[in-house]
Amino acid sequence: MVNLLWMHGGACNGNTQSFLNAEEPTVIDLVTDFGINILYHHSLSMEFGEQVRRLYEQILNDEIPLDILVVEGTIIQGPNGTGHYDMLMDRPKKDWIWDFAHKAQYVVAIGDCACWGGIPATKPNPSESIGLQYMKEERGGFLGTQFRSKAGLPVINIPGCPAHPDWVTQILVAIATGRVEDVVLDDLQRPQTFFKTFTQTGCTRVQYFEWKEPVEEFGQGTRKGCLFYEQGCRGPMTHSPCNRILWNRQSSKTRAGMPCIGCTEPQFPFFDLAPGTVFKTQKVLGSIPKEVPQGSDPFSYSVNAALARAVAPKWAKEDMFVP
Amino acid sequence: MKKQGTIVKTNKMEIKVHSLGRVEGDLDVKVAIEDGVVVDAWTEATMFRGFEMILKGKDPQAGLIVTPRICGICGGSHLTKAVYALDTAWGTEVPPNATLIRNIAQAAETIQSIPRWFYALFAIGLTHRNYASSKLYDEVVRRWAPFEGEHYEIGVTVSAKPVEIYAIFGGQWPHSSFMVPGGVVSAPTLSDITRSISILEYYRENWLEKILLGCSAERWLENKTWDDVLAWLDEKPEHRDSDLGLFIRYSMEIGLDKYGAGPGRYLAAGSFFNPQRYRYPTIAGRNAALISRSGIFDGEKFHDFDQARIREDHTHSFYRGSGSYHPFEGLTDPVDPIEGRKEGKYTFAKAPRYDIPGIGETPLEVGPLARQVIAGRPGAEEWQDYDPLFLNMIKEIGPSVMVRVLARLHEAAKYYLRMKEWLKQIDLNEKFYIKPKELPEGRGFGATEAARGALADWIQIKDGKIENYQVITPTAWNIGPRDRHGQRGPIETAMIGVPIKNPEDPVELAHIAQSYDSCLVCTVHAYDAKSHKELAKYEVIKMC
Numbered sequence: 001m002v003n004l005l006w007m008h009g010g011a012c013n014g015n016t017q018s019f020l021n022a023e024e025p026t027v028i029d030l031v032t033d034f035g036i037n038i039l040y041h042h043s044l045s046m047e048f049g050e051q052v053r054r055l056y057e058q059i060l061n062d063e064i065p066l067d068i069l070v071v072e073g074t075i076i077q078g079p080n081g082t083g084h085y086d087m088l089m090d091r092p093k094k095d096w097i098w099d100f101a102h103k104a105q106y107v108v109a110i111g112d113c114a115c116w117g118g119i120p121a122t123k124p125n126p127s128e129s130i131g132l133q134y135m136k137e138e139r140g141g142f143l144g145t146q147f148r149s150k151a152g153l154p155v156i157n158i159p160g161c162p163a164h165p166d167w168v169t170q171i172l173v174a175i176a177t178g179r180v181e182d183v184v185l186d187d188l189q190r191p192q193t194f195f196k197t198f199t200q201t202g203c204t205r206v207q208y209f210e211w212k213e214p215v216e217e218f219g220q221g222t223r224k225g226c227l228f229y230e231q232g233c234r235g236p237m238t239h240s241p242c243n244r245i246l247w248n249r250q251s252s253k254t255r256a257g258m259p260c261i262g263c264t265e266p267q268f269p270f271f272d273l274a275p276g277t278v279f280k281t282q283k284v285l286g287s288i289p290k291e292v293p294q295g296s297d298p299f300s301y302s303v304n305a306a307l308a309r310a311v312a313p314k315w316a317k318e319d320m321f322v323p
Numbered sequence: 324m325k326k327q328g329t330i331v332k333t334n335k336m337e338i339k340v341h342s343l344g345r346v347e348g349d350l351d352v353k354v355a356i357e358d359g360v361v362v363d364a365w366t367e368a369t370m371f372r373g374f375e376m377i378l379k380g381k382d383p384q385a386g387l388i389v390t391p392r393i394c395g396i397c398g399g400s401h402l403t404k405a406v407y408a409l410d411t412a413w414g415t416e417v418p419p420n421a422t423l424i425r426n427i428a429q430a431a432e433t434i435q436s437i438p439r440w441f442y443a444l445f446a447i448g449l450t451h452r453n454y455a456s457s458k459l460y461d462e463v464v465r466r467w468a469p470f471e472g473e474h475y476e477i478g479v480t481v482s483a484k485p486v487e488i489y490a491i492f493g494g495q496w497p498h499s500s501f502m503v504p505g506g507v508v509s510a511p512t513l514s515d516i517t518r519s520i521s522i523l524e525y526y527r528e529n530w531l532e533k534i535l536l537g538c539s540a541e542r543w544l545e546n547k548t549w550d551d552v553l554a555w556l557d558e559k560p561e562h563r564d565s566d567l568g569l570f571i572r573y574s575m576e577i578g579l580d581k582y583g584a585g586p587g588r589y590l591a592a593g594s595f596f597n598p599q600r601y602r603y604p605t606i607a608g609r610n611a612a613l614i615s616r617s618g619i620f621d622g623e624k625f626h627d628f629d630q631a632r633i634r635e636d637h638t639h640s641f642y643r644g645s646g647s648y649h650p651f652e653g654l655t656d657p658v659d660p661i662e663g664r665k666e667g668k669y670t671f672a673k674a675p676r677y678d679i680p681g682i683g684e685t686p687l688e689v690g691p692l693a694r695q696v697i698a699g700r701p702g703a704e705e706w707q708d709y710d711p712l713f714l715n716m717i718k719e720i721g722p723s724v725m726v727r728v729l730a731r732l733h734e735a736a737k738y739y740l741r742m743k744e745w746l747k748q749i750d751l752n753e754k755f756y757i758k759p760k761e762l763p764e765g766r767g768f769g770a771t772e773a774a775r776g777a778l779a780d781w782i783q784i785k786d787g788k789i790e791n792y793q794v795i796t797p798t799a800w801n802i803g804p805r806d807r808h809g810q811r812g813p814i815e816t817a818m819i820g821v822p823i824k825n826p827e828d829p830v831e832l833a834h835i836a837q838s839y840d841s842c843l844v845c846t847v848h849a850y851d852a853k854s855h856k857e858l859a860k861y862e863v864i865k866m867c
Contacts, residue, residue, distance in 0.1 A: 014395020219756020
């Protein structure tokens, strides 16, 4: 039996909603079959008011052991570092989270906000939001570079806006069933089993990427083509298993014709949503994509692309995803 | 600090209930109690993230990405109104297929929300030991206890199904931005339609008819009056023993039909467009194109909805000054709650008001009950939703926690049938998108009905970037504070007169708050709890 406490800071609850879509295992299976004892979750628990306060005190007094602390949402530090923009029981929420993090065996950040600050931390960051151990791509965040949970690990980052339920349940189950040594973290503290591959890995449009055939426009235009050239798709530069472990067991953004917006990466939202950057590929010299697949550079990429376009087969111009 | 909930000799006390869990966010409710009854209430939203400030100066389409992240529960609804705000600002043309898909996606999110909210959030409160003496208590626990309840598991699990339809058209749920000005990004295929229909039928067979209704969706929707509902209950054992039947019987036994009425005045912004009648979205043409109509009910009369009559008052909210502005002139300039409290401010929610002709600025309840009351307005076109049941119910038995919850459950049957119809109408060989001209200047208004109620955006674009962006959420309508006239917000009003059995565990207040299902994360603004000193000052309220 492992005790789990789920805290939410500056959150939209999207990760909770995503988590509730989990199927293998379901959230209910987690509790009934995998021995995860949810001490408190703001959307799933019976207790409220004084009962929650008592539970918090028992954790802080070491009367109840805390195995896993899950944090959803940013740490809100505003205004001016006081934390008054997010209070819980007459105390800044950030102080509660700080205390729990230092009691927990494992600390898991779920979703971009908790990992890196996410959308609320977008300039001008009015709530002074920050991630648990990162601020965007910079290590440190709220808990600091040196932070280790009681089991000796840094914060485990499960990013995404939201995170996919399977990414969450599998890590929780690994901890609960003593397989945590199987969880290897990458250099952004993400489980590499999910974040080694690219969003493009398994994308149904990858053949069009190969022959450099763009999507001309949305809607019926997405019956063919790759969204990387015009619509600003970040699939080749983003680490996620979105096209390996499908969303809601059905699809993914890129399969449906929506450009990947890179939401598993710490820089999300990219370019701070500046005018001209939403759903538009950023280019150099008018036609060369400014950002190209990891490990390549715009010049060698464009040489390669010109060749591919020149030898592309006829079908690469045709609709493939037809009614 | 004195322990809260201490009963003082005068029988006048005030308790502050922290974090009424399961209203999906941070809500502190302060109530004044006299002789065991609530005589005054303050709802305090405790979090500020500043989305409207983030949007200023950004790409005009940033709202499609940012506003869904205001609330992960109704993110698809945020996307819907954000796209209509851009459609009206840019003067786009939206092909009928795109309108159908937007309708389907919006409805999919809503029918997901109904079982998820009822089982995971609302019904578990009905298993509270306060009600152990009820004859039906054991059955309620057997079905609705958290994690262990037989229908809890079915309800929570089935809630993930409708959003699979959302994912088919939009890639994923939550947080897709697949609706774009001029249409949608996707172009479905035959199998997408077939699978969507099949998922809908799964929802109907495994939950809607088998568990919730105990009859067909069509049969339930034949009920036009409260008397019809009572007759339906007695018609068959399947009706009485369905979750809906059990909920009605149990509510009447434990008194959920007796409190939580709220203001009795309602607003619906309306939702779902007739695909032929909103090809060129404009603010002026919106009402006439809605399938689920917009409107105001002032307790006696109906009025047409006009976005120009909406104001946001922030006299008691943690924002600088104390004005009341139309959202196009809206301001979001937060202050430190410590400072704000000195001026009598107590929440991060603003107080949305509607200027009803002849009545003035009025707090209005939004949500499923509001929608279903407006659905009873006479004069609907044959393609619009006309449904007199809830207008009859509030006239016959008055609004209450029970009636509000019934309105929400009722919509599952309605939207299931609508979605099937819309899926049939999609023409796979026609357009799903018409590329718009991105205008550097413009004003737009987009609105829809999230599961929890009216949701709207006002956008102003200048020099190709966002000049001002204001969002009014259903939670703000319901959970907002007093305004400069001293009028309480809807939930504050709904708390008044409630008998509290145990001030240490005021489950009654939780039922009310949860019947509104406000996701406080769904207000763009929220609050800071009182410092201990001020709390002490308020610990005993003098009621004269």
